[in-house]
Amino acid sequence: MAYDNNNIFAKILRGEAPSFKVYEDDKTYAFMDVMPQADGHVLVIPKFPAEDLFDLDPEYAAAVALTVQKLAPAVKRAFKAPGIMIAQLNGAEAGQTVFHLHSHIIPRFSGLEMKLHARQLADFEMLKKHAAAIIAEIK
Ligand code: AMP
Numbered sequence: 001m002a003y004d005n006n007n008i009f010a011k012i013l014r015g016e017a018p019s020f021k022v023y024e025d026d027k028t029y030a031f032m033d034v035m036p037q038a039d040g041h042v043l044v045i046p047k048f049p050a051e052d053l054f055d056l057d058p059e060y061a062a063a064v065a066l067t068v069q070k071l072a073p074a075v076k077r078a079f080k081a082p083g084i085m086i087a088q089l090n091g092a093e094a095g096q097t098v099f100h101l102h103s104h105i106i107p108r109f110s111g112l113e114m115k116l117h118a119r120q121l122a123d124f125e126m127l128k129k130h131a132a133a134i135i136a137e138i139k
Helices: 008-013 058-079 124-135
Strands: 021-024 028-032 042-046 083-087 103-108
Touching: 008 028, 008 042, 021 058, 021 124, 028 058, 028 124, 042 058, 058 083, 058 103, 058 124
Parallel strands: none
Antiparallel strands: 021 028, 028 042, 042 103, 083 103
């Protein structure tokens, strides 16, 4: 399958679709997942047209990993989460639904199940507050 320039994350990167931005540098962009599996669910994407890990330029793969490493502790602090899950799905069979590579950062708590994947749209005011709480914890 060829990379589709009109996928929703490509539109977000071009500023053609809205997002609740958390962080940006020259190679990556991070924003709140609008159908979060837990409060504080963040997505990190490369500024590179790759469907999955296998067609991502290694420099951008490294940049995504570095941004995840920078943001996951901020998410952990902001949500007082004892655990953080990092997930990255490759291919529809693995559950990937948006075909621009992304890493999920998801706070985890013992005894609290994650919500279903990509199902329920969150309240936008709440997402705005969550983004601000994470931004305040980025070091
Ligand atoms: P995946 O299934 O790994 O491809 O994950 C795609 C993720 O993108 C899901 O968790 C969705 O909730 C999320 N998502 C879909 N559209 C948007 C959007 N416009 N803004 C933010 N997150 C989105």
